[in-house]
Amino acid sequence: RKEVEQDPGPFNVPEGATVAFNCTYSNSASQSFFWYRQDCRKEPKLLMSVYSSGNEDGRFTAQLNRASQYISLLIRDSKLSDSATYLCVVSVGGSYIPTFGRGTSLIVHP
């Protein structure tokens, strides 16, 4: 089983839609959780950290479910500029290496 798993998509949604991605992780001892965004052929950029209590940043909401070992990202009122690949990241192992899922592709169309 992969350490971090994501549905690769693509998720194809119209502008203004709400879209949600899930990510599961296998190591119950994982400590830190993040969502990154990667545009084509560019570096990953930190979108937000994910906390047990859940957290919100504008149109983006992240949730962590430790019992079921998954994290989620909700994007409300999608914009064309939200089109990108969204990477789930979990810090695993004794060294807490940031481990990336393969990403979920989002395409927002007019």
Added chain:
Amino acid sequence: NAGVMQNPRHLVRRRGQEARLRCSPMKGHSHVYWYRQLPEEGLKFMVYLQKENIIDESGMPKERFSAEFPKEGPSILRIQQVVRGDSAAYFCASSPTGGGTEAFFGQGTRLTVV
């Protein structure tokens, strides 16, 4: 505050040559991670370094690859005797304290082996 700087941005090497990739972390960051990304693939962890120490190199091939992060200067990822399969984007990320804190990425080096 400059971000993570990687150079060169693009590197072309012939099979059998050496490739040296450099990464200068953000100011105040002493933890560096290297990742490799093949086309249409995810980021694969290679090595985690702190100043003058390799903390975890479990993702790095045993042959031809090495990494260092000296007391002074950038972190270097070195690939000896490159082969076509080494062609990829190599990203470096830095964090202030490790231990699962946020990591920030450089723009990457795209290595092409011809």
